[in-house]
Amino acid sequence: CDRLSFALHKGEHLAVAGGNGSGKTTLLRLLGGFLKPVSGKILLEGKPLQKYGGDLWRHRMAYLPQEPAALFGEETVGEEYLLYCKNKGIDPAVAKETAARLGIEHLWERHPLDLSGGELQLCALGRLLLQQPGILLLDEPTKGVDAFAVRRLEAILQELTAKGTAILTVTHDLEFAGRNAHTCALLFDGVLTEPRSAEEFFTQNRFYTTD
Secondary structure: OOOOOOOOOOOOEEEEEOOOOOOHHHHHHHHOOOOOOOOOOOEEOOEEHHHHOHHHHHHHEEEEOOOHHHHOOOOOHHHHHHHHHHHHOOOOHHHHHHHHHHOOHHHOOOOHHHOOHHHHHHHHHHHHHOOOOOEEEEEOOOOOOOHHHHHHHHHHHHHHHHOOOEEEEEOOOHHHHHHHOOEEEEEEOOEEOOOEEHHHHHHOOOOOOOO
């Protein structure tokens, strides 16, 4: 990513579109603190990433990768949730409450790798929400997800932004972006266009637009 400057605000959902290899995943990994920028600064509430340190930065920002199975290491979804709560000193009841909130209680005893794409995506999102992050980074969240799960995901994301969570989604799913994002931008060859309202972005774009 080069010559890239933008701000993500509390309660905003910014969707970034772009072709394969344009730098979308790299952008998320930079923001999540998994990659170190060669130059420039990444600020959170006015403080640079280095001032926070990796653990605290990642606590404030939750990253959902394209392969959500990477977030799981235990035999069942429930074990994963409860282990995270134990390690972070969170009341175990929060794990059950989060599962109920996402409508995935019936998956509690299932192995993550036995789930469908949509089920796994929702379970992974729930695992991240245990952190209560202020910023949520989503990498192709609708990839391999059925229409029902997409609608469930959209309802959760809209609820989160209404409560002040900032969301940055990189996606090829322009219909999803059009329904949910407040602002949109295009990433091309490492350069990000200035974010515009979703309506302006899609009405003035011929190729990157919705049906």
